[in-house]
Amino acid sequence: MRLELRRVLQGCRRGVLTGVGRSGDHSLELPGCLLYTRCGTVPHLTHQTLHTLQHLPAVTLIPMDSLAEHQEVLEEFGGGMGKFAGLQNSVIFCSLHDSVAPHPTGYNTNKTVSVWGSGGRIELSVAQYMALQRAIRPDWYQSLADGDTQQLSTHKRVRKSVDRTLSNLDQCLNLHISTEGLRGSEVFGVVEGGVMLEERVRSAQETAKRPVGGFVLDGLHSRTVSQELRSQLIAAVTKELPEDKPRVLLGVGRPDEVLECVEAGVDLFETVFPFQVTERGCALCFSYDLDPDPESSVLESREKETKIQQKSGDDTLENQEEITQFEMNLKDKRYRDDFRPLVKGCQCYCCKNHQRAYLHHLLVTNELLAGVLLMLHNLEQYCSFFQSLREALEGDKLNALKKRILQRRE
Amino acid sequence: MAASMESKAEMGAVRAVSAAAPLALRILAECPVSKARACDLILPHGTVNTPVFMPVGTQGTMKGITADQLQDLGCKICLGNTYHLGMRPGPELIEKANGLHKFMNWKRNLLTDSGGFQMVSLVQLSEVTEEGVQFQSPYDGKEILLSPEKSIAIQNSLGSDIMMQLDDVVSSTITGPRVEEAMKRSIRWLDRCIAANKNPDRQNLFAIIQGGLNAKLRKACLDEMTKRDVPGFAIGGLSGGEEKDDFWKMVTLSTDNLPRNKPRYLMGVGYAVELVVCSALGCDMFDCVFPTRTARFGSALVPWGSLQLKKKQFAKDFQPIDPDCQCPTCKRHSRAYLHALFKTDTAAMHHVTVHNISYQLTLMRSVRESIIEGRFPEFVRTFMKRMFPVEGTYPSWAVDALASVNITLDGACSGQGCDSALC
Numbered sequence: 056m057r058l059e060l061r062r063v064l065q066g067c068r069r070g071v072l073t074g075v076g077r078s079g080d081h082s083l084e085l086p087g088c089l090l091y092t093r094c095g096t097v098p099h100l101t102h103q104t105l106h107t108l109q110h111l112p113a114v115t116l117i118p119m120d121s122l123a124e125h126q127e128v129l130e131e132f133g134g135g136m137g138k139f140a141g142l143q144n145s146v147i148f149c150s151l152h153d154s155v156a157p158h159p160t161g162y163n164t165n166k167t168v169s170v171w172g173s174g175g176r177i178e179l180s181v182a183q184y185m186a187l188q189r190a191i192r193p194d195w196y197q198s199l200a201d202g203d204t205q206q207l208s209t210h211k212r213v214r215k216s217v218d219r220t221l222s223n224l225d226q227c228l229n230l231h232i233s234t235e236g237l238r239g240s241e242v243f244g245v246v247e248g249g250v251m252l253e254e255r256v257r258s259a260q261e262t263a264k265r266p267v268g269g270f271v272l273d274g275l276h277s278r279t280v281s282q283e284l285r286s287q288l289i290a291a292v293t294k295e296l297p298e299d300k301p302r303v304l305l306g307v308g309r310p311d312e313v314l315e316c317v318e319a320g321v322d323l324f325e326t327v328f329p330f331q332v333t334e335r336g337c338a339l340c341f342s343y344d345l346d347p348d349p350e351s352s353v354l355e356s357r358e359k360e361t362k363i364q365q366k367s368g369d370d371t372l373e374n375q376e377e378i379t380q381f382e383m384n385l386k387d388k389r390y391r392d393d394f395r396p397l398v399k400g401c402q403c404y405c406c407k408n409h410q411r412a413y414l415h416h417l418l419v420t421n422e423l424l425a426g427v428l429l430m431l432h433n434l435e436q437y438c439s440f441f442q443s444l445r446e447a448l449e450g451d452k453l454n455a456l457k458k459r460i461l462q463r464r465e
Numbered sequence: 466m467a468a469s470m471e472s473k474a475e476m477g478a479v480r481a482v483s484a485a486a487p488l489a490l491r492i493l494a495e496c497p498v499s500k501a502r503a504c505d506l507i508l509p510h511g512t513v514n515t516p517v518f519m520p521v522g523t524q525g526t527m528k529g530i531t532a533d534q535l536q537d538l539g540c541k542i543c544l545g546n547t548y549h550l551g552m553r554p555g556p557e558l559i560e561k562a563n564g565l566h567k568f569m570n571w572k573r574n575l576l577t578d579s580g581g582f583q584m585v586s587l588v589q590l591s592e593v594t595e596e597g598v599q600f601q602s603p604y605d606g607k608e609i610l611l612s613p614e615k616s617i618a619i620q621n622s623l624g625s626d627i628m629m630q631l632d633d634v635v636s637s638t639i640t641g642p643r644v645e646e647a648m649k650r651s652i653r654w655l656d657r658c659i660a661a662n663k664n665p666d667r668q669n670l671f672a673i674i675q676g677g678l679n680a681k682l683r684k685a686c687l688d689e690m691t692k693r694d695v696p697g698f699a700i701g702g703l704s705g706g707e708e709k710d711d712f713w714k715m716v717t718l719s720t721d722n723l724p725r726n727k728p729r730y731l732m733g734v735g736y737a738v739e740l741v742v743c744s745a746l747g748c749d750m751f752d753c754v755f756p757t758r759t760a761r762f763g764s765a766l767v768p769w770g771s772l773q774l775k776k777k778q779f780a781k782d783f784q785p786i787d788p789d790c791q792c793p794t795c796k797r798h799s800r801a802y803l804h805a806l807f808k809t810d811t812a813a814m815h816h817v818t819v820h821n822i823s824y825q826l827t828l829m830r831s832v833r834e835s836i837i838e839g840r841f842p843e844f845v846r847t848f849m850k851r852m853f854p855v856e857g858t859y860p861s862w863a864v865d866a867l868a869s870v871n872i873t874l875d876g877a878c879s880g881q882g883c884d885s886a887l888c
């Protein structure tokens with residue numbers, strides 16, 4: 056695997072990863088995102104529906120949370136998780152935790168880390184974790200890590216998290232070399248350190264000394280850290296990391312946060328945000344168009360005004376506080392007789408075939424197709440946003456894009 | 466697009482069953498042994514090959530399957546429920562959307578029921594009078610009257626290719642004067658429905674034969690309703706928990722008395738054995754929620770019964786659901802993977818729904834091919850043997866029903882007059 060940096064603009068790294076995967080014949084444009092799945096399936100989607108999308112991420116992410124309980128099955132199957140899930144031609148990155156699933160705190164020890172599957176908690180030692188990775192046979196995987204720190208964690212707890220994670224990494228790397236089935240896979244080291252700058256820096260420096268293929272920045276999820284602090288911590292960490300290896304940030308996905316994290320030196324995210332938007336019955340509708348035609352931007356701002364006006368009227372909606380300015384709530388009555396596509400010009404299956412009124416109907420009647428169509432649309436929009444971000448970096452238009460993304464913030 | 470152009474061309478060549486109806490039935494083959502037949506049913510949104518199973522998309526969607534997926538499976542006609550769609554989103558909205566086809570973006574044919582059955586089965590507080598079915602809306606508590614005129618008005622708004630008359634539905638296990646009253650009222654309501662249809666040039670109205678399990682009442686209903694020049698007939702009031710011996714006798718009585726040149730739709734029937742047997746009795750169309758509903762519980766239909774994929778026995782079973790199945794699920798996924806996915810995501814349901822719809826449609830295609838190729842009785846024997854491999858386990862009603870149309874099963878004896886070599 057090789058990372059070629061084409062240019063760095065305002066801290067943002069525009070590059071390409073080549074020779075990706077065990078076969079070495081995949082590539083990945085940076086900044087980019089990994090395709091979030093559970094058990095190898097993008098929520099709501101089958102292979103058939105997923106592949107109506109044109110530009111899917113080259114790397115599929117599968118959290119260990121959704122796999123640990125299937126260890127015996129995968130071992131008996133013997134062909135690895137990609138083959139088991141019918142993902143024959145995908146590159147697979149096995150992460151530790153599902154960013155969306157809840158993770159009770161206080162279960163990690165010096166010897167073990169816990170994951171949560173459908174049947175509850177599974178405690179994993181390094182040896183067990185590596186046995187699982189051997190059965191999964193990923194192209195990339197992260198080392199076992201203790202990311203169980205909160206904003207209020209003591210210095211002692213944070214230091215312990217860094218130490219344990221480094222020790223886990225050393226053990227993983229040792230076993231990695233001696234495991235025949237993992238030949239050709241890349242181990243990603245995990246940077247911990249909670250919100251303590253000096254621990255973050257120590258974790259980054261130490262991890263960078265090890266023979267890892269890339270880095271996962273852990274413990275910086277939206278819900279635990281403010282964006283300002285997150286950007287500072289990430290910038291301090293990435294300064295310590297080698298330029299020629301990818302940096303992955305999991306659990307952060309709002310477009311405005313993505314932009315700031317890219318400026319702080321992050322290369323890869325996951326498509327968790329479009330899934331979360333789907334789960335609350337919403338559709339991404341933010342503008343990331345670098346050259347909007349003047350007519351549509353006028354219409355857009357008008358629509359935005361009415362949106363804000365109406366928003367104050369219906370605060371009976373649940374999850375109201377979670378809904379971001381990047382999405383529209385299709386359960387809202389105003390879409391009942393709105394026969395426009397979700398987003399004009401969107402190339403997804405949903406927008407090419409259906410109208411807002413239909414999605415509204417599917418949502419109020421609790422039909423399964425709502426999740427399918429919204430997931431497709433939200434993935435399309437999210438991947439296109441990353442495409443636009445890469446183009447902005449190439450065309451010196453980052454500030455214009457930032458302005459467009461952030462304009463609705465206030 | 467292609468489908469509707471093709472159907473227009475065919476409409477010119479084949480005479481519609483009645484001067485005005487936008488439907489034509491071309492009988493391609495009739496089984497020389499049984500009453501089975503293979504037809505092309507030409508409808509406004511393309512030709513339907515019969516015998517046909519019609520999946521049920523209650524609320525304008527097929528349970529997590531996209532319209533394109535359903536079309537790719539070869540589905541040419543599916544159902545929508547008037548009761549549900551009439552409540553939400555309501556006929557005005559669907560009219561604004563230019564009909565149900567456009568609203569759900571389904572390019573092929575749609576059949577809608579009358580709403581009466583749901584009303585009686587789902588809504589506790591419903592009362593039937595000569596005027597119609599009176600009920601309380603479960604959404605806002607308002608009193609609503611579903612009259613024959615209202616049912617047709619809603620179905621006209623939906624724009625379905627086949628509409629069903631409002632009938633007076635009574636449980637198939639009820640006996641006594643209520644059955645006769647319901648049958649006679651259904652005839653009066655049929656006339657009101659025919660008069661109320663605003664789009665006889667675009668929408669076909671089917672009559673529904675009632676009469677419970679009483680042969681005399683069924684026959685009376687058949688005699689009366691077949692006097693009307695409706696485009697097709699449904700056999701109603703069955704598949705509601707009655708004895709299977711009563712069920713098939715009512716079906717065969719109905720097909721004996723229905724006109725040869727019009728389609729026959731057996732409502733609410735969808736188990737594989739019933740589909741095969743009732744095809745032998747001369748039915749052309751079937752519908753049932755079972756294959757899609759059972760899919761969501763992890764039950765996959767196979768030629769030898771069904772697989773409960775959530776059961777532990779499939780955790781390490783790396784074969785596809787059915788190695789012979791050509792559906793997208795079986796081509797890509799194993800039983801073990803689906804078993805694992807059922808613990809994680811609703812996509813597991815979609816995979817099995819795709820497979821089950823494919824199973825039903827493929828089964829009906831095989832029935833049709835065997836009729837056309839003149840080997841339907843042999844097909845039935847092979848099918849039944851695979852479904853019931855243990856000797857002596859054929860359901861007796863199926864043995865009797867098939868014997869009544871001269872199909873004897875291997876190793877099964879229907880009693881007197883049996884010509885089986887094993888007897």
Ligand SMILES: [Zn+2]
Binds near residue numbers: 397401402404405432
């Ligand atoms: Zn879209």
Ligand SMILES: [Zn+2]
Binds near residue numbers: 786790795796820
């Ligand atoms: Zn299949």
